[in-house]
Amino acid sequence: MTAACPLPYSENERVLLGHGAGGRLTAELLESLVLPALGDGRGAPLEDAALLPGGGGLVMSTDGFVVSPLFFPGGDIGSLAVHGTVNDLAMRGAEPVALSVALLLEEGLELSELEAVLRSLGKAAQEAGVPVITGDTKVVGRGAADKVFITTTGVGRRLPGLSVSAAAARPGDAVLLSGPIGLHGTAVLSTREGLGFEADIASDTRPLHRLVAALAGLGADVHTLRDPTRGGLAAALNEIAHDSGVAVEIDEGAVPVPGPVAAACDLLGLDPLHVANEGCLVAFVSPRAADEALRAMRSLPEGSGAVRIGDVAPAGGRPGRVVMRTVVGARRVVDMPVGEQLPRIC
Amino acid sequence: MTAACPLPYSENERVLLGHGAGGRLTAELLESLVLPALGDGRGAPLEDAALLPGGGGLVMSTDGFVVSPLFFPGGDIGSLAVHGTVNDLAMRGAEPVALSVALLLEEGLELSELEAVLRSLGKAAQEAGVPVITGDTKVVGRGAADKVFITTTGVGRRLPGLSVSAAAARPGDAVLLSGPIGLHGTAVLSTREGLGFEADIASDTRPLHRLVAALAGLGADVHTLRDPTRGGLAAALNEIAHDSGVAVEIDEGAVPVPGPVAAACDLLGLDPLHVANEGCLVAFVSPRAADEALRAMRSLPEGSGAVRIGDVAPAGGRPGRVVMRTVVGARRVVDMPVGEQLPRIC
Structure with a gap:
């Protein structure tokens, strides 16, 4: 298929773990490949959450969670999937209105483990005061994923009076x-x-x-x-x-x-x-x-x-x-x- | 960790491929495990997209895409990830307002292949008239995912005059x-x-x-x-x-x-x-x-x-x-x- 679509990347260049680490490699991947491919030429700063067009002060944010192990001191992938997205909305000065949750499960995952993750996710959403209003579940074969990945998307409403942006810091702050x-x-x-x-x-x-x-x-x-x-x-x-x-x-x-x-x-x-x-x-x-x-x-x-x-x-x-x-x-x-x-x- | 959280599922019960197939097993998983764990006791019909609370007629939908192979006659995972979510919104009588895209990449994926997928995704979004306003990229090690999974979430606005629901079919229709x-x-x-x-x-x-x-x-x-x-x-x-x-x-x-x-x-x-x-x-x-x-x-x-x-x-x-x-x-x-x-x- 790639043979039919000549592209500026050579076949030798491949995704590295560092492309997902949030550092310089991630920024390079976004700027050199993802945003141009998606037709985004705005050059706008990359915020944690984006304003919905015509949405009356609503913002939207999405985040994939792949933490390993699933459970760790202080939390688990379920609570993390709520907090991460609630916080991305908050960093745009928004309170969370609703979440969606997409589950990607590996065949063979114990249902008891899945239930523990989802109970934690539900509890975290309740404690944050935000409802999970829709979701999706996909299953892939053994070895095609690692237990469970969660993508949480949030919609939030900007708090009156706050107008924050990664581009708004000023000398002397x-x-x-x-x-x-x-x-x-x-x-x-x-x-x-x-x-x-x-x-x-x-x-x-x-x-x-x-x-x-x-x-x-x-x-x-x-x-x-x-x-x-x-x-x-x-x-x-x-x-x-x-x-x-x-x-x-x-x-x-x-x-x-x-x-x-x-x-x-x-x-x-x-x-x-x-x-x-x-x-x-x-x-x-x-x-x-x-x-x-x-x-x-x-x-x-x-x-x-x-x-x-x-x-x-x-x-x-x-x-x-x-x-x-x-x-x-x-x-x-x-x-x-x-x-x-x-x-x-x- | 499961030992500390006694749960109604035995350790022998595991996720099956059929749990993600959209049939009876999927419905059972949702009704017996996912919705109760998330604290959803509403018993509302499961729609393709959900109304945003206080959102003025806005609806939200999320969908994970794991299709294999990535490219097939008539499309690829990129175009599919746009169409699937646009269509879930449409089935609630809504036109798409904005999309978010979360990428889950396997280490070692060819960048040229990723770019072809994203170009197709961007083209599909443009043709559908909906902007991709935010996103996320995660990378997992070789063998922990299969090339690329995409979760697309959409927000849409309900068309005036239409009020459709999976629960609204009537005798004689x-x-x-x-x-x-x-x-x-x-x-x-x-x-x-x-x-x-x-x-x-x-x-x-x-x-x-x-x-x-x-x-x-x-x-x-x-x-x-x-x-x-x-x-x-x-x-x-x-x-x-x-x-x-x-x-x-x-x-x-x-x-x-x-x-x-x-x-x-x-x-x-x-x-x-x-x-x-x-x-x-x-x-x-x-x-x-x-x-x-x-x-x-x-x-x-x-x-x-x-x-x-x-x-x-x-x-x-x-x-x-x-x-x-x-x-x-x-x-x-x-x-x-x-x-x-x-x-x-x-």
């Missing part, structure tokens, strides 16, 4: 983080590989829309929201710096990395800034609103650990770059993660 | 079919198995929303629309008979089965009524509107072969049953397909 980083990725990896950290580390997977609602009171002072999932805090900050054309500076000493996460990352040679999170967000807000934003976040359990981790450099900084001021006073560039560090993490 | 059956399933199967019919049979995959728009002029005389995909015409009619509590009678001689489809089904021991379609619909309309509905459908290329295949029995027939009057004058019950006939057909 305060950079806030709602809680500690590195928990989800290290919990899943430790469980999968039997590393023993899973006794001390649990995934932070949780819905973040109430945290966003708490920030909505600050209105136009909130410029950008993003949850640092695949690719971690490093990818989220780099994307915002790129899309907004600003330089971001963070303080190493201000970024909360729990002790067991630091220990696990040391052992595994991982940078905690690159590890996926599923229950925290970064907010770029006007400097005058920073304290009030921190108070608003800390008023909720999911934001009790909120801190200011840095700033957007004043106008004139090098656009698109993220720099970390280390605890010893040096400055190092925080790069976009290149490829795959932790496959099947969400 | 005319049962109309927009075109010949059996093409998609036999085209895919013949290609996959190298049976040689693929020279004479092409999938009917196409968008049906313009056909539905043509029927919208008939307003409340149109009661039920459904596209007979997985499980074929037999499953579609049984679902409508069940959800509407009516008895359906069709005439064998009136159901258009192309010669090559009949030959392929004969050889393979398949019932054409059970074979998946991706480009035709059944419409239940008031008898007085039947001729006008046929004219409206025949005014479009995708409805040029529209025919009346039967009726809903007058009140008093056995609810939930579908009967076929054979060409030799006998009557036989058209059962819901039990399990898997054609795996990975869409």
Whole structure:
């Protein structure tokens, strides 16, 4: 079939695990292949959720979940499939209205395991206050999938007063983080590989829309929201710096990395800034609103650990770059993660 | 993990290929496991698309596509992923507003093959007049998926005047079919198995929303629309008979089965009524509107072969049953397909 459709990619180029890791390879695949093939020439920033045309403030987001193992400390693929999509909507300033769930099952999966996943999914949706209104189930033969994959799509309604975008960060903005980083990725990896950290580390997977609602009171002072999932805090900050054309500076000493996460990352040679999170967000807000934003976040359990981790450099900084001021006073560039560090993490 | 969550399913019960085939096993899985686990006790009929709460006439539908092979006569997984979801929206009387696309890729997939799929997807979306507004890409290791799976979710707006439901068929309704059956399933199967019919049979995959728009002029005389995909015409009619509590009678001689489809089904021991379609619909309309509905459908290329295949029995027939009057004058019950006939057909 490919012989009949000459294409710019050679037959030697193939999909790599890193193409799905949320780092530079993912961005390259999107920009060089996916978006052109789909006829998207807009060059618009890639947001976590997109506005529905003529939809009266409704946004839509979709996310595939392939985490392995299915169950890990703090969550499972079912709860993750709800939280991930609710959070993508929330990062566009939207509260969830409805979810759809598409199941892709491998022949031979135990029905009891499927039921445990779906019960968790249903419970997470109920706790987030969003109904699952439609779905689909497909089954493929043994070896053509790995147990269960879930694709969750959400429709949300933008909160009045909030108008956030990855392209809206401004010079001087305060950079806030709602809680500690590195928990989800290290919990899943430790469980999968039997590393023993899973006794001390649990995934932070949780819905973040109430945290966003708490920030909505600050209105136009909130410029950008993003949850640092695949690719971690490093990818989220780099994307915002790129899309907004600003330089971001963070303080190493201000970024909360729990002790067991630091220990696990040391052992595994991982940078905690690159590890996926599923229950925290970064907010770029006007400097005058920073304290009030921190108070608003800390008023909720999911934001009790909120801190200011840095700033957007004043106008004139090098656009698109993220720099970390280390605890010893040096400055190092925080790069976009290149490829795959932790496959099947969400 | 299952040991910690005692559940009513024994560990011996497992997912079967038939659970994804759209027949009786699929319905059982949904009713006994999926819907209860998700906390859905509404007992509402399962429609192809669901109304968004407070969404002002917006509907949502999701569908996973796992067809194998990726390319087949008449289409490929990319075009199918657009048509399938556009058609699910159309069966609720809605025109498509936006699509999301979630890609699940196997490590090692040729980028040229991925690009061909996405170009076809983009072209199909453009031809259907619906934008792809957001997406997601995940990659799993070799052997954890089969090349590419696509989940497409659509949001649509209900056409004014149309109020269709699988539960709205009435005694006396005319049962109309927009075109010949059996093409998609036999085209895919013949290609996959190298049976040689693929020279004479092409999938009917196409968008049906313009056909539905043509029927919208008939307003409340149109009661039920459904596209007979997985499980074929037999499953579609049984679902409508069940959800509407009516008895359906069709005439064998009136159901258009192309010669090559009949030959392929004969050889393979398949019932054409059970074979998946991706480009035709059944419409239940008031008898007085039947001729006008046929004219409206025949005014479009995708409805040029529209025919009346039967009726809903007058009140008093056995609810939930579908009967076929054979060409030799006998009557036989058209059962819901039990399990898997054609795996990975869409």
